[in-house]
Amino acid sequence: MSRDRIIVTGAGSGIGRACALSLAEADCDVMLAGRREDVLEETRELVMAASPDAKVVMRATDVGRPGECAALVADAIAAMGGLEGIVAAAGHYAPQHVLQITPESWDETMAVVLRGSILVAVAAARHMRAHGGGRIVLISSVNAYESEPNTAAYSAAKTGAVSFAKSAALDLAGDGVIVNTVAPGFVDTPMSADFVASATTEQMRVVNPLARFGRPEEIASVATYLATEAPGFLNGQTVVVDGAQSTSAPIP
Numbered sequence: 692m693s694r695d696r697i698i699v700t701g702a703g704s705g706i707g708r709a710c711a712l713s714l715a716e717a718d719c720d721v722m723l724a725g726r727r728e729d730v731l732e733e734t735r736e737l738v739m740a741a742s743p744d745a746k747v748v749m750r751a752t753d754v755g756r757p758g759e760c761a762a763l764v765a766d767a768i769a770a771m772g773g774l775e776g777i778v779a780a781a782g783h784y785a786p787q788h789v790l791q792i793t794p795e796s797w798d799e800t801m802a803v804v805l806r807g808s809i810l811v812a813v814a815a816a817r818h819m820r821a822h823g824g825g826r827i828v829l830i831s832s833v834n835a836y837e838s839e840p841n842t843a844a845y846s847a848a849k850t851g852a853v854s855f856a857k858s859a860a861l862d863l864a865g866d867g868v869i870v871n872t873v874a875p876g877f878v879d880t881p882m883s884a885d886f887v888a889s890a891t892t893e894q895m896r897v898v899n900p901l902a903r904f905g906r907p908e909e910i911a912s913v914a915t916y917l918a919t920e921a922p923g924f925l926n927g928q929t930v931v932v933d934g935a936q937s938t939s940a941p942i943p
């Protein structure tokens with residue numbers, strides 16, 4: 692059976708790294724992409740140690756630069772010999788009060804958190820459409836459904852990913868290209884390290900009924916399912932993986 696070839700952005704840490712490990716375990720070859728070569732190299736070593744049969748290539752890529760997104764997809768196809776999927780996990784989180792939003796800060800958030808994933812997805816979809824289809828998975832956030840203070844731009848970007856998936860799935864439905872998103876709740880990764888370090892168990896109980904953060908592997912297993920074996924009828928959807936965080940209205 693041939694191996695699927697999949698790009699993972701944000702693969703140097705957290706959820707992206709867990710996705711790379713999980714996809715390789717599911718017999719995929721992976722292109723690791725992210726800004727920092729040193730952490731991508733760490734991920735590459737971890738994946739190769741866990742899944743020696745996987746082909747693992749990497750490319751330092753800033754998805755905030757539009758030309759880099761298309762170049763990443765072209766390089767991935769050249770290095771792996773094709774492309775059946777992407778998992779777009781690159782992102783950053785810069786808390787900011789809504790009244791502090793400037794054109795520059797807005798553009799910066801959108802460029803990385805939304806546009807970067809979308810431009811990788813569009814370049815990949817062009818190739819997939821011409822080669823029998825493929826699967827696109829964007830990592831959104833539960834912030835698309837609920838929010839917290841100082842996240843207006845970030846939450847708008849994550850909501851954009853959910854909308855993009857719905858509409859792109861429609862446009863590409865006849866081409867065998869499936870587009871879904873995963874919306875994690877709070878997950879223990881470098882992005883949430885400050886909160887993870889400072890949150891008391893009692894605060895966690897208010898944030899999440901399970902009184903714990905999600906683990907990157909719990910998001911990765913869902914992203915891997917969507918990127919590989921999920922039925923094609925599951926299309927244009929967002930799977931919320933949040934330990935019921937978004938279903939609860941905390942009562943103090």
Ligand code: NAD
Nearest residue numbers: 701704705706725726753754755781782832877878880882
């Ligand atoms: P993380 O900081 O460990 O991972 C983000 C990765 O993206 C990092 O490796 C970073 O280097 C990379 N990155 C940042 N800017 C980039 C750019 N311009 N180009 C390429 N790579 C870039 O955090 P994480 O929690 O694993 O985040 C992964 C995704 O999950 C993000 O999209 C994030 O918004 C989303 N998410 C995280 C949480 C959480 O609680 N951790 C919750 C919901 C959604």
